[in-house]
Amino acid sequence: LKAGGAYVPLDPAYPSPRLNQVLADAAPRLLLCDAAGRAALGPEVLTGVTVVDLETATPGWAELPASNPDPRALGLTSRHLAYVIYTSGSTGTPKGVMVEHASTVNLLHWSSGVFADSEISRTLFSTSISFDLSVYECFVPLSQGSTLYLVEDALALAQTPLDVSLINTVPSAIAALVDRQAVPASTSVINSCGERLKADLIERVFDSSGVEKICNLYAPSETTTYSTWICMPRGEAVVETIGRPIANTRIYLLDAHGQPVPFGAVGELYIGGAGVARGYLNRPELTAERFIASPFVEGDRLYKTGDLARYLPDGNLEFLGRNDDQVKIRGF
Structure with missing residues (x-):
C-alpha cells in the first residue's frame, strides 16, 4: 500500500477454481505466497506469475531500505x-x-x-x-x-x-x-x-x-x-x-x-x-x-x-x- 500497489486478497481456504478465476481476471504482477497458498492454487497457476515466497530464509525484500517510500517521489x-x-x-x-x-x-x-x-x-x-x-x-x-x-x-x-x-x-x-x-x-x-x-x-x-x-x-x-x-x-x-x-x-x-x-x-x-x-x-x-x-x-x-x-x-x-x-x- 505504501509503495502504491493495490492488493488482491486470496484466501487459501477458498476452492482452487475460485482462486484461479480471480487470478486470471486480476492478472497480478506479484503473488505473495506461502505453503498453504501454493497448495490451494496448484503448480500450474504459479508458473505464469512472479512469486514472492513468504517462507524463505532470506525474504525478497531483505536488501530493501527499512524506511517508507516517498509517495511524492513515486507520483502517488x-x-x-x-x-x-x-x-x-x-x-x-x-x-x-x-x-x-x-x-x-x-x-x-x-x-x-x-x-x-x-x-x-x-x-x-x-x-x-x-x-x-x-x-x-x-x-x-x-x-x-x-x-x-x-x-x-x-x-x-x-x-x-x-x-x-x-x-x-x-x-x-x-x-x-x-x-x-x-x-x-x-x-x-x-x-x-x-x-x-x-x-x-x-x-x-x-x-x-x-x-x-x-x-x-x-x-x-x-x-x-x-x-x-x-x-x-x-x-x-x-x-x-x-x-x-x-x-x-x-x-x-x-x-x-x-x-x-x-x-x-x-x-x-x-x-x-x-x-x-x-x-x-x-x-x-x-x-x-x-x-x-x-x-x-x-x-x-x-x-x-x-x-x-x-x-x-x-x-x-x-x-x-x-x-x-x-x-x-x-x-x-
Whole structure:
C-alpha cells in the first residue's frame, strides 16, 4: 500500500477454481505466497506469475531500505487503487471491485471519529481477507495504533477467550457466540454487518454479556465496506434499521425514473460520496450500468445498489429487501 500497489486478497481456504478465476481476471504482477497458498492454487497457476515466497530464509525484500517510500517521489495520489476485492459470484461471474485509497481513508477517519480509542484498542480480526469486512477489521486498529487479534473465525472465542474490546462480524456468528456464552467479558462494542440484524438478537446480547453498545452497519463492497450505520447503547431503544449515512456519504431513494421518492415511500437505494469505488475491474459495461453520474451533486458518482429502503419518521433507513435479483449485494 505504501509503495502504491493495490492488493488482491486470496484466501487459501477458498476452492482452487475460485482462486484461479480471480487470478486470471486480476492478472497480478506479484503473488505473495506461502505453503498453504501454493497448495490451494496448484503448480500450474504459479508458473505464469512472479512469486514472492513468504517462507524463505532470506525474504525478497531483505536488501530493501527499512524506511517508507516517498509517495511524492513515486507520483502517488489518493486516487491510486488500494485493493481489488471480488464479489461472491453467486449470481454470476465474480466481479473485482476497485477501491481507491481515498475511499478507504474516509472509512478509517469516520471510524476514528465515532469510536473511542478504548473501544477500538483491541479489535478482533476474524473475517476472511477475501471478504471486505476484513478491510475494517485490519486497518482501523492498525491506523490508530491499536492491537488486532487475528483468529480463524469469531467462533474461535468459544475455545480461546481473548481480551478484545470490539467484535466486527455477522449476526449469525454473534448469535452463535451468545448461544455458547462466549462473548468475552472485555467486549464493549459489537459491530453487526453483512446480514440482517434482528431486535431479539440485540436484546439477547445485552441480556447475556457486558457489551455496552451494538452497531448495525450496511453497505455493498462497491461503496467501501460501510455506508450507513446506527449504534444502540445499552438501555436505549432497540430498532431494526440500517441507520443513517457515515461521514461524506450521500444516500438517495429513487423511483424507476431516477427521481427521489417522497419521504416514507419505498425507493431503490443509491449511494454517493467518498466511499464509491472506481468500478469493476475489466468490466467497463457493467461499471457504466451500476456506477452513474449523480444528477444531484456535480462531480459525484452514485452506485445503484439494487436494494429497496424507506425513511422512517425518525430519519433512519429501513431496509426492505432486493429490487433486482440479478445484482448481488452481500448479506441482505
